[in-house]
Amino acid sequence: MEECQLPLIDLSGLNSHDQKETNACAAAICRASSEWGFFQVVNHGISPELLSKMRREQELLFQTPFEIKATCGLLNNSYRWGSPTATCPKHFSWSEAFHIPLTKINEQACYGDFTSLRVVMTEFAAAMSKLAWLLARILVDNLSHQRDTVDNICHESTCFLRLNRYPVCPISAEIFGFVPHTDSDFLTILYQDQVGGLQLMKDSKWVAVKPNQDALIVNIGDLFQAWSNDIYKSVEHKVIANGKKERYSIAYFLCPSYDSLIGSCKEPSIYQKFTFREYRNQVQEDVKKNGHKIGLPRFLL
Numbered sequence: 001m002e003e004c005q006l007p008l009i010d011l012s013g014l015n016s017h018d019q020k021e022t023n024a025c026a027a028a029i030c031r032a033s034s035e036w037g038f039f040q041v042v043n044h045g046i047s048p049e050l051l052s053k054m055r056r057e058q059e060l061l062f063q064t065p066f067e068i069k070a071t072c073g074l075l076n077n078s079y080r081w082g083s084p085t086a087t088c089p090k091h092f093s094w095s096e097a098f099h100i101p102l103t104k105i106n107e108q109a110c111y112g113d114f115t116s117l118r119v120v121m122t123e124f125a126a127a128m129s130k131l132a133w134l135l136a137r138i139l140v141d142n143l144s145h146q147r148d149t150v151d152n153i154c155h156e157s158t159c160f161l162r163l164n165r166y167p168v169c170p171i172s173a174e175i176f177g178f179v180p181h182t183d184s185d186f187l188t189i190l191y192q193d194q195v196g197g198l199q200l201m202k203d204s205k206w207v208a209v210k211p212n213q214d215a216l217i218v219n220i221g222d223l224f225q226a227w228s229n230d231i232y233k234s235v236e237h238k239v240i241a242n243g244k245k246e247r248y249s250i251a252y253f254l255c256p257s258y259d260s261l262i263g264s265c266k267e268p269s270i271y272q273k274f275t276f277r278e279y280r281n282q283v284q285e286d287v288k289k290n291g292h293k294i295g296l297p298r299f300l301l
């Protein structure tokens, strides 16, 4: 498997007093979103201490017995494992996850005895949110010239964090940790450990992402692709299961409110206008019916 060096962007450029440096950094973000749909950021403003505290809390959470994770109302009853709709190995994900809306992150009732998890998750979600909005503003400003702003596209009410654990997989090497998919959001920020296993589609080939402990990974989601009229790319990615080591990751998903209408920032538009609610419902219906997501091609004009 070919290992790729994702575009690596040093976000300290955005704070430079030299406008040229700031513009060059913004341009690198937009170029990577269009050429790769994926990039890594360093000097992203989230401290290594917060990241390692979050990872520790994540490990403790997943070490909890299955019955507690699955039944005690933990994290808004958001525990999932495997793929409930899978009918064959290629639709199955060898992983477990908590999928928690930002609106619930600070709610005491979601945490039971996990009090330090609540404190750390709240701080982590706020830091990831700030970074996601910063990147989305740059990407929107690059194309919309004041017609649209991130604030009338994205909304905190629907953003969420997904805590993933990929257990050691003792069966076939053909099994996915996470099935190939694109994300149904505007933009995702991923904090992964050093185990590796994430692969993405580049020039019609799967390439493996080499973990970098100082970097967070950013990828464009379907809604940014639709809004940008295919300028930014929502790229297919997957996680390979590992027969020797478990793996952890956390993804932050930046989403619009359910009723906001996603239309293209340019004419002629490639896609029909749709609301995020319509998009989500269509994805869920397709997953139920076919075992996999169809996504944006459903909305082509």
Ligand SMILES: C=C1C[C@]23C[C@@]1(O)CC[C@H]2[C@@]12CC[C@H](O)[C@@](C)(C(=O)O1)[C@H]2[C@@H]3C(=O)O
Pocket: 083, 162, 179, 180, 181, 182, 183, 184, 185, 283, 287, 291, 292, 293
């Ligand atoms: C089985 C699936 C769940 C998922 C849609 C999919 O077909 C494959 C990708 C999954 C994913 C990953 C990112 C987001 O968490 C998510 C909401 C999305 O858009 O794609 C989930 C979907 C889901 O959990 O419904």
Ligand SMILES: O=C(O)CCC(=O)C(=O)O
Pocket: 162, 164, 178, 183, 190, 192, 198, 237, 239, 248, 249, 250, 251
């Ligand atoms: O764990 C990873 O590396 C990727 C997770 C992912 O793609 C997702 O949660 O949507």
Ligand SMILES: [Fe+2]
Pocket: 181, 182, 183, 237
């Ligand atoms: Fe994903």
